[in-house]
Amino acid sequence: MSEVTMHRIKAIAKKEVVEFVRDWRTIMAIIVIPLLMFPLLFILFPVLLESEAAELDALELSIVIQSEEIDASLEQSIMDAGIAFVVEPLPNLTVLSDPGEDLDRVRNSSVDAILRIDKVNTTWNYAILHLSTSERSNEAWNRLIDALLLWESEEVERRIIDSGLDVNATLDPLRWDGDVAQSDVATSGEQAGMVLSLFIPLVLAIWTYSSALQPSIDMTAGERERGTLEALLCLPCTRLELLLGKWVAVATITGVGVILQIFGLLFAIGYLASSSVIGLPELSIVTVLLLIAAILLFAVMVVAVELALAMRSHSVKEAGSILAPMLLLIVFPALFTQVINLDGIESFWFAIPVVNILLALRELLLNRVITEHIVIWAGTSILYAALAAYYASRQFNREDIVTSLS
């Protein structure tokens, strides 16, 4: 590549990046929000859930118990669950779950729930009337179920003892001896890699595609729509130089976006690792380099396809309506890839577009470096990337790209 060509590609890419950086809304959408997404999701969301759970725990609930004969220990269990109650006689119903005349009481929240419980011979039949769309009623239902299960287990134990049997031997005849985690010979790093391999490839693929979407459209269909492309096509640069310049710009923006997103994800994982929710994967330098190479090859292909399809479009709207649904072409293979068993996997899977890179990412996150697979996914990915680049260059050479809707 000549010095002049390099100079022009650099000039095009620089101008595109400068224009991009000057639009704070796009920076927010592509860089800042994804950077904060995982820390917010993994750190703040659990905090929010905890505070919501604490709020629910603090609720004082009131219910009605309808029963002819209620066990004192059950009453105690319900009171221990923070529920105030009044006892009423059971209405005359064929089944206890039929709301009957109590329907309005529960629906208008004058009571949080109604527990109906009836002793028939040696068993107890019960039903809880509740309003599933009400938080208070749901909480009452949850606490009642917990109280009933606790009382049931006490009742079971009492009956076993009354029958002259040993409670533990009867209820728990098969027992694990020792620590479950200790018996897994996989290291914590390998286990973490396994967990991450289930969603990192999917997330990376979607990020790469979606991060490149807006800049690809803006630099092609956007230029066409705004009428800036004609002046550009009158310049001495070739269409290939134009494509490469724009490709470098989109790849830079996408790369920075994805790297920042990965940082956000690693920060969140690091935070979770410190609280023992998930560990950090153990990856060798070779594996890390192969991971980067796989993502780069995928990005080359994705950016080239997006630029080509956006350049075919007459307007930003048209480009958006073509490229946005195409995300499904990434999402479906990505979901499909998650269920493929990597043990003894056939090699041809590593030659299928999109699937090959996703499988490669999964395998590499498990720190499995299998030369045959690497040769296949790298070779086919280079081929697909080259085909995508060739297709993009053909689109950039179309004469009609000079015309705009305006």
Next chain:
Amino acid sequence: MHPLLNLTQVTKSFGDLEVLREIDLEIRSGEVVGLVGSNGAGKTTLLRLMAGVYQPTQGTVLLADGKPVSQMRQALGVVPESTGLYSRLTAWENIRYHSRMHGVSDKDAWARTAKFAEHLGMVESLGRHTKGFSRGMRQKTALLRALAHGPSILLLDEPTAGLDITSARTVRKLVNQLKTEGGTVVYSTHQLSEAQQVCDRIVIVHNGEIRADGPPQELLENTGTDTLEEAYVSLTKDTARPRQEDDSKEGRFTGLWRSFFTPKPPKMPDRGESDE
């Protein structure tokens, strides 16, 4: 005046639509050539062929040294009708971007820009983002951008369209200044009076053909008319075709789909009814 650009038997088609037919045109050094024609006549296509954006379907578009225009775009300065300015860049950044692509140093580009910016009253606006620019300022910036690398030929596509009187006058003055300095300009317009004021030579384009080519006085003599308007009318008596170039680019399925959801307009009342 030696020839700078030669169009020989140039035909340009888009699909089945023949936009230009067997055009022979020579642009000579130091002259200002006006391309005059109605909308859809083929002026913009002709300029795009001269700029190397389009390749001729038949014929050749060559510079004086015999090289195709597409290989020697440094020789050209182009102001398209849309101006093509980047709104998030300043006027100077727009100019610098193009001059860098032409391989001109920032220092040289600035020197030329500063010279012409004074004539156009744009010195104070060079550091401003072009987003808030008026049509006139955008046109002037595009002119500065086209001149910054010192082109041999300046191609202007309707440079005064949509401009107020003062801005249009400033643009014309600049073209006249370039003419006195020996510059070569191809100037597309559909205003005959403007062409008469600015151009040494007028080329009348109609329905993809050149109907006349020569100095204004020669056109009057050849057509036996007193005004250029009369000359133009006598040369373009056949109905002008509608502009169709963009439609020809539309995919068949796209066109069919759109027509499916487009109701036909109401029938025109016949004369008898309307008179009543």
